[in-house]
Amino acid sequence: MRLRYQLVVAAMVITLMVTSFMVGRQFQSLAALVPGKSLGSLRLFSLSGTANAEQSAGDEVSLRPIETFQEVLSHIRKEYVSPVKNDREITYGAIRGLLSVLRDEPYNDRYSRFLDPEEYRSFLEENEGHFGGIGAELGVREVKANPAPPAKGTEGPQCPVCGADLSNPKQYKVVIVAPLPDSPAERAGLKSGDQILRVNDTPAASLTLSETVRKIKGPPGTTVNLLVGREGLSEPLQVKVTRAVISIRSVEYKMLPDRIGYLRISTFNDVTAETVKKALKELRAGGMKGMLLDLRSDPGGGLDVCIEVASQFVGKGPVVYIQERGQPRQPREATADARRLGVPLVVLVDKGSASAAEILAGAIQDDREGKLVGVTTFGKGLVQTVFPLRDGSALALTTARYLTPKLRDIDRKGIAPDVKVEQTKSLEFIPPLSEKDAQAASALDLLKQEMRRLASAS
Numbered sequence: 001m002r003l004r005y006q007l008v009v010a011a012m013v014i015t016l017m018v019t020s021f022m023v024g025r026q027f028q029s030l031a032a033l034v035p036g037k038s039l040g041s042l043r044l045f046s047l048s049g050t051a052n053a054e055q056s057a058g059d060e061v062s063l064r065p066i067e068t069f070q071e072v073l074s075h076i077r078k079e080y081v082s083p084v085k086n087d088r089e090i091t092y093g094a095i096r097g098l099l100s101v102l103r104d105e106p107y108n109d110r111y112s113r114f115l116d117p118e119e120y121r122s123f124l125e126e127n128e129g130h131f132g133g134i135g136a137e138l139g140v141r142e143v144k145a146n147p148a149p150p151a152k153g154t155e156g157p158q159c160p161v162c163g164a165d166l167s168n169p170k171q172y173k174v175v176i177v178a179p180l181p182d183s184p185a186e187r188a189g190l191k192s193g194d195q196i197l198r199v200n201d202t203p204a205a206s207l208t209l210s211e212t213v214r215k216i217k218g219p220p221g222t223t224v225n226l227l228v229g230r231e232g233l234s235e236p237l238q239v240k241v242t243r244a245v246i247s248i249r250s251v252e253y254k255m256l257p258d259r260i261g262y263l264r265i266s267t268f269n270d271v272t273a274e275t276v277k278k279a280l281k282e283l284r285a286g287g288m289k290g291m292l293l294d295l296r297s298d299p300g301g302g303l304d305v306c307i308e309v310a311s312q313f314v315g316k317g318p319v320v321y322i323q324e325r326g327q328p329r330q331p332r333e334a335t336a337d338a339r340r341l342g343v344p345l346v347v348l349v350d351k352g353s354a355s356a357a358e359i360l361a362g363a364i365q366d367d368r369e370g371k372l373v374g375v376t377t378f379g380k381g382l383v384q385t386v387f388p389l390r391d392g393s394a395l396a397l398t399t400a401r402y403l404t405p406k407l408r409d410i411d412r413k414g415i416a417p418d419v420k421v422e423q424t425k426s427l428e429f430i431p432p433l434s435e436k437d438a439q440a441a442s443a444l445d446l447l448k449q450e451m452r453r454l455a456s457a458s
Contacts (some may be wrong), residue, residue, distance in 0.1 A: 015419065069094065072166065075282070081161040092116055092393070093430075102398075108412075109398050110140040111384055114457075117392035119210055119357065133217040134224065135183020135246040136190055137299035139268075139354070140209055141175045169235055174204055175213045176298035177378060178226075178352035180248060181266045186429050188241045191269075192297055192352030192378075197236055198227035213411060220244045232425075243310045250301075253279035256433075257284050260447060261343075264432060265293035265309070268301025268356040273308035290344040290451045292443055293364075294432060296374065300355025302331070303383065303402075311338035313345070314367045320359045321403040322383065329403065344450040346369030346443045351419055354378035362404035362415050371450075372417040381411030419446060 179185035248270040261283035264411040311334035320329035383400040
């Protein structure tokens with residue numbers, strides 16, 4: 001009887017996962033790939049109910065996979081060489097296996113993932129703006145494998161550093177989307193696009209994104225050794241980072257010479273929108289004549305927060321369009337207090353600008369409210385819903401894609417700047433607005449030209 005009860009419980013778990021995969025409809029931007037508190041509501045259809053008229057027969061849930069899962073679980077529990085006592089471990093492993101299918105063709109989904117209770121708690125802490133770690137947002141990116149000779153004692157071409165299979169030129173690696181401002185990661189010289197090859201003594205090729213994050217995090221004051229690959233370097237870098245309590249200051253602002261307001265948004269969390277409104281109010285009161293908006297190394301965050309922020313720059317109208325499966329495109333309109341900035345605007349972007357940062361940059365570019373300067377952004381145009389589960393875990397599932405106001409799909413493409421400016425090549429961190437910050441210098445020149453043009457026209 002006990003075995004039968006456990007099988008029924010396992011079947012119910014998988015049923016809920018499959019059903020939520022089919023019918024998830026509410027969406028907000030996720031940030032554990034891109035940090036931000038964004039919790040969707042899980043809605044379930046009865047398996048015995050009538051299918052929605054818009055659903056095809058292929059969308060209906062089959063119980064055959066659940067029967068197969070029950071058979072396999074029964075064999076494991078009865079016949080495996082050692083007693084299996086951890087039902088949760090088996091269930092979580094099955095769920096992760098289910099989601100791993102989405103990484104391959106034809107889905108190529110790098111963002112759907114399962115969060116166990118510990119990972120989900122960490123995710124919520126990040127949304128609240130404080131957590132322990134090195135202060136770097138991690139994601140998964142497709143990279144091209146460089147041909148390499150076979151390592152000694154191995155069959156087939158493998159990376160001699162991380163052990164990755166090089167026979168397939170298409171690979172996905174855990175990369176640094178962006179180091180947070182003034183974080184241990186930034187101070188150690190880690191940059192957007194750096195590939196994590198090894199965490200301490202563990203090759204990253206053997207780890208999932210969640211496992212990599214878990215190994216990098218740790219008590220403040222302890223260290224983690226990372227082996228990272230960087231574009232343009234023939235040899236990987238050894239980077240030692242001391243962990244700390246990370247308090248995210250999502251917004252910084254000040255007045256520069258010539259009455260140019262400088263606003264830097266490093267993430268879109270719970271306090272970002274109100275802080276941006278406060279910053280704009282103070283800069284306007286100080287006589288701001290132009291604005292430099294810095295979205296570099298901003299990995300994104302909550303969609304609703306992004307809509308609030310964008311509303312302060314582009315005024316009324318759609319900020320972004322959301323495209324769900326089988327549904328017409330839905331515009332997300334600016335908020336009721338929307339207003340245009342009213343002064344010349346230049347926006348700094350780089351390959352660490354992702355998700356919500358790309359929504360804001362895309363809206364500004366499409367509405368011609370300002371010019372983008374820098375390099376092409378990260379290219380995350382998919383929306384995840386976080387479904388909290390009863391045992392304290394959560395499912396982060398891709399449920400929609402977003403399009404810019406001009407209906408551009410930027411996933412895996414990014415947003416190209418109006419003026420391309422590469423940053424100065426350096427292994428060291430380049431502080432924003434410093435003498436070595438070539439992108440900021442070019443952006444300020446462009447902004448001053450526009451300010452002079454408007455002054456002469458008036």
